[in-house]
Amino acid sequence: MLQSRDTTVALAIFRRQGGVLKTQQALDLGIHPAALYELRDTGRIIPLARGLYRLAGAREFSNPDLVFAATKAPTAVVCLVSALAFHEITTQVPRVVHLAVPQHAYSRLRFGRPPVRVFRYDPKTFDQGMAVHSIDGVPVRIYSVARTLVDCFKFRNKIGLDIAIEALKFARERKRISNREILHVARLLRQENVMGPYLDMAS
Numbered sequence: 001m002l003q004s005r006d007t008t009v010a011l012a013i014f015r016r017q018g019g020v021l022k023t024q025q026a027l028d029l030g031i032h033p034a035a036l037y038e039l040r041d042t043g044r045i046i047p048l049a050r051g052l053y054r055l056a057g058a059r060e061f062s063n064p065d066l067v068f069a070a071t072k073a074p075t076a077v078v079c080l081v082s083a084l085a086f087h088e089i090t091t092q093v094p095r096v097v098h099l100a101v102p103q104h105a106y107s108r109l110r111f112g113r114p115p116v117r118v119f120r121y122d123p124k125t126f127d128q129g130m131a132v133h134s135i136d137g138v139p140v141r142i143y144s145v146a147r148t149l150v151d152c153f154k155f156r157n158k159i160g161l162d163i164a165i166e167a168l169k170f171a172r173e174r175k176r177i178s179n180r181e182i183l184h185v186a187r188l189l190r191q192e193n194v195m196g197p198y199l200d201m202a203s
Contacts, residue, residue, distance in 0.1 A: 003032040010035040018137030019055035020071055063135050065114035069097045070140040076101045077130050077141040079119060080159055083148040089170035092163060102126045128188055145175050146185045153195050168198060
């Protein structure tokens with residue numbers, strides 16, 4: 001694609017893309033490096049992290065950590081405690097973003113900001129329960145309530161069984177999610193025996 005040095009054109013591209021672009025995205029969309037750096041040097045775009053820019057004056061993000069993580073790793077999926085917080089079924093305040101990636105993928109994934117903890121998921125079930133949510137105009141992949149609950153029990157030794165049990169309680173109360181929905185996912189992920197007793201107690 002022919003790249004333009006016109007900063008007016010570059011600003012229009014930023015606006016069309018929701019106000020946030022990575023350097024390579026900007027170049028691929030037709031912004032010349034000279035235009036990008038001029039916008040940065042004149043304060044019309046703001047560097048959020050290495051190679052990531054936001055349009056100056058744009059509305060602040062409602063969930064900047066998820067937006068930044070999704071921009072840096074667009075095919076990863078928000079999971080575990082970060083997904084619980086998004087669905088409002090935990091009292092935990094995530095200090096890092098929990099991201100799921102397929103095993104053997106993102107071997108060189110590096111984050112400075114936000115702090116991220118990466119979990120390796122089975123590629124065969126990676127997309128199960130994944131949905132794309134728009135957060136401040138940025139597409140963010142996040143696991144569903146049912147998938148997140150099952151994952152929390154699966155990774156209970158890493159995040160804490162108490163967090164998983166609390167999330168199950170809140171999901172039943174706040175989301176009206178049924179045992180049938182949860183068990184469907186639990187069977188797919190081979191966690192039915194683990195979750196069975198807790199689902200009985202929640203009933």
